[in-house]
Amino acid sequence: MAKDAIIWGVLGAARINDKVVPPMHRAPNCQVKGIASRCSEKAREAAARYGLRVAYDSYEALLADPEIDAVYIPLPNHLHMEWAIKSVEAGKHVLCEKPIGLDVEQTERLIAARDKSGRCVQEAFMVRTHPQWLKVRALIEEGTIGELRAVSGAFCYYNIDPDNIRNQKDIGGGGLLDIGCYPITTSRFITGREPRRVVALMDHDPVFEVDRLGSVLMDFDGVQASFLYSTQIHNYQRMQFHGTNGRIEVEIPFNAPNDQPTRLLVSERGSATGDRWLELPTCDQYGVAAAVFADAILNGRPLAIPLEDTLSNMRVIDAIFRSAQSDRWETI
Template sequence: MEKKLRWGVLSTANIGIKKVLPAMQHGRYTTVDAIASRDLAKAKEAAAKLGIPRAYGSYEELLADPKIDAIYNPLPNQMHVPWTAKAAEAGKHVLCEKPISLTVAEAKSLLAVRARSGVKIGEAFMIRSYSQWLRVGELLRAGRIGQLRSVAGFFSYFNDDPGNIRNHVESGGGALLDIGCYCIQAARYGFGQEPKRVVGLIDRDPKMKIDRLTSAMLDFDGGQAIFTCSTQLVPYQKVQFFGTRGRIEIEIPFNAPKDRPTRILIDETGELFGSGIIIEEFSTADQYTMQGDAFSRAILEGGEVPVPLEEAIANMAVIEAIFRSGESGRWEKPQV
């Protein structure tokens, strides 16, 4: 029988209950054995709904459970670092939802925690474990489209509800931290390097103060990346990689469906009507299942998790620099 990592979950957050936990329950290397909430009734309700064996009325109780190997942390953004640190100090490996922190300094504080505890800590960018993204990485490294020179991304949805936590500045709400981080991840993944400097344009909601529309340009040694993200536009997402000989497009890059195959488009002809496009299709799969399995397998086999702390810190450095640029109106250098 395959050995599995035993997971506990901090909070009954929607992303966990609706997406991540049901997916992890189908994992080859994962079991979800406990869930905690500050409200025991909520924890019991979620446990009953999902068939999770144990429910706790405090996060501390879950962290004290000796039958839990790893913690999934989907708490509000401002609670990511404190509870990731507590979980690690309790000897649990941690997969923390993105963004792992609100600042570079916060994220870097986890390096010492990891060193002391000896556990692995990773950021939950599920795209980094998903088949279509892994394939794009293979194609880029193999030079399928020549030399990569440009990455272009777009990610948006519409949510202007003042009561929604994604619209609370103090909770790390707003477009850049919530979804722009994916576009940054895509650019860094594509080029396989860090940007030297970035520039950003930020439009803030006059009442909620969150960034509702942010665009940025990232300057790499190998080329350039551009992206726009918004929490108050028509829902849309796309990522394209442009090389000297061709182009790769990920059809649905971030919210990949789990009920149908996904596709990437490879264009090596430049024919504007698309007649030369080659389509690669990937079997129906759940990217959250793949994320849980990739993290768990790294623990069980002694490998590196898909997005370790160093990667999380580098992504946060770009986010911080874009925010600084939005204020200064100048190019800013990411600082880790």
């Protein structure tokens, strides 16, 4: 008998679960059974907070549960690849927080494990299935702003907490892996191309030794894409797409709210109405992503973000790190 829902387990009691687990549990074709932690008390507290049936006292215990179809992995960056591989080896599908690996080599190892297991594995870039981003791509493909020529963006927040995992170098901290990856994946998604080369400036925190500010230019052969990111600048995020006949601005591109509509500003040269705002209905991007992933598993549809796409994104990230060190353009 065909399954009508994916039974989820959550591998880790991270704070991001407050945003992800409730909408995942409510999403179509999804049911979250339980959560695992290396600390049994944390697992029990989290399971009670989210109304889940089971608290597992180890990651291994969750993976040994035959009822679990898929796992969501919100662990620190340096553990993503290890536990994603262990999960597929245990026969589970995997939706893993970004970055799913720390570099190209780790991502290639995960692809090999996926191919051997036959399981579905996807990086959790929730923005890629949000309706506002699907609308941006549709508008540009329809020629609303003419020929796309340039992309510009920014993603910044302020965090100097030494205990925060984003400020810990040894476990994959730093701004590029945390937030700089978003303008990369959305630029690639909207252009439908891969950058040929990149050049970057990067500033590191003198105490944490992680990258806290970066400015990047990506050459998409006809489309120039630039963005800045920072973990020590006042909160700000925006993406803009500039064409020969207009411009599209994504007001809240990455942390889209789940309690109000999102908006796109569309400016078209020669338009009698001038600038216009397009409003997209309220949705929860975490629930949408879980539902799309579950549908792919249940109905054999292509994943929204296959690991090959993740590998392409990681190649750009690796090149940006190289450019920041070499002080020159680096090819992808």
